[in-house]
Amino acid sequence: xxxxxxxxxxxxxxxxxxxxxxxxxxxxxxxxxxxxxxxxxxxxxxxxxxxxxxxxxxxxxxxxxxxxxxxxxxxxxxxxxxxxxxxxxxxxxxxxxxxxxxxxxxxxxxxxxxxxxxxxxxxxxxxxxxxxxxxxxxxxxxxxxxxxxxxxxxxxxxxxxxxxxxxxxxx
Ligand SMILES: [Fe+2]
Numbered sequence: 001x002x003x004x005x006x007x008x009x010x011x012x013x014x015x016x017x018x019x020x021x022x023x024x025x026x027x028x029x030x031x032x033x034x035x036x037x038x039x040x041x042x043x044x045x046x047x048x049x050x051x052x053x054x055x056x057x058x059x060x061x062x063x064x065x066x067x068x069x070x071x072x073x074x075x076x077x078x079x080x081x082x083x084x085x086x087x088x089x090x091x092x093x094x095x096x097x098x099x100x101x102x103x104x105x106x107x108x109x110x111x112x113x114x115x116x117x118x119x120x121x122x123x124x125x126x127x128x129x130x131x132x133x134x135x136x137x138x139x140x141x142x143x144x145x146x147x148x149x150x151x152x153x154x155x156x157x158x159x160x161x162x163x164x165x166x167x168x169x170x171x
Contacts, residue, residue, distance in 0.1 A: 002079060013133060018074045020126040021065060026081035027119060028062040034088045038108055041094075043101035044167070047109065047159050054152050061145045068138050087115050102168035109160045116153035123149060 003011050003019040011019070035058060039051035069076035091111040094104060123146040130139040 013129060017126060017129045017133060017135075018072065018076075019079070020122060020129065021068060021072075022076050022079045023081045024119070024122045024126065025062065025065045025069075025076045026079055027084040027122065028058055028065060030081065030084045030088055031058050031115065032062060034091060037095055038091060038112065042105055042108055044105050044159070044164050046163055047105055050152075050155055050159060051112070057148055057152070061148065064141055064145060068141055071138055072135065083118060084115070087111070087118060090114070100168065102164055102170075105164040106160060106168050109156050109164060113153055113156050116149050116156065119149045120146060120153065 003015065032055065035051050035055040039048050039055065042048040042051055065076060091108070094107045094111050097104060097107070099107065123142055127139055127142040127146055130142055
């Protein structure tokens with residue numbers, strides 16, 4: 001938010017990269033708060049473990065963004081990611097809903113995969129811009145996180161296919 005609201009100074013690609021990274025930093029920070037609640041709400045033990053593991057990974061990803069902000073020398077804690085706010089809110093609606101545990105787990109996975117895809121889009125964008133601007137070290141770090149988000153998404157898909165949806169369909 002805010003990058004394109006100033007009339008005085010047109011943003012550069014460097015500004016855009018900082019903005020994308022600040023947005024991701026806010027997204028990861030919100031997720032650090034949300035994932036323990038999702039883990040608590042999960043009925044399936046494999047799903048619960050996946051959320052708990054991704055919480056630790058998310059904390060490392062947030063630290064990585066702080067490291068990148070140090071490398072590029074800008075303030076990263078400057079914005080609120082409104083999209084992640086909405087995704088977290090939708091996740092909370094699932095947590096607070098009354099449903100069969102397996103059906104609720106399937107809905108939790110749906111909410112979590114939306115988050116992963118949002119992050120994949122954000123990291124993909126930031127990675128491309130960083131590369132174009134010649135920030136190779138930054139691009140490599142962003143690619144590490146991008147691959148982790150892809151793996152997290154894949155893992156959720158597998159849990160849905162092999163465990164949760166099968167349980168839910170038996171209801
Ligand atoms: Fe993440």
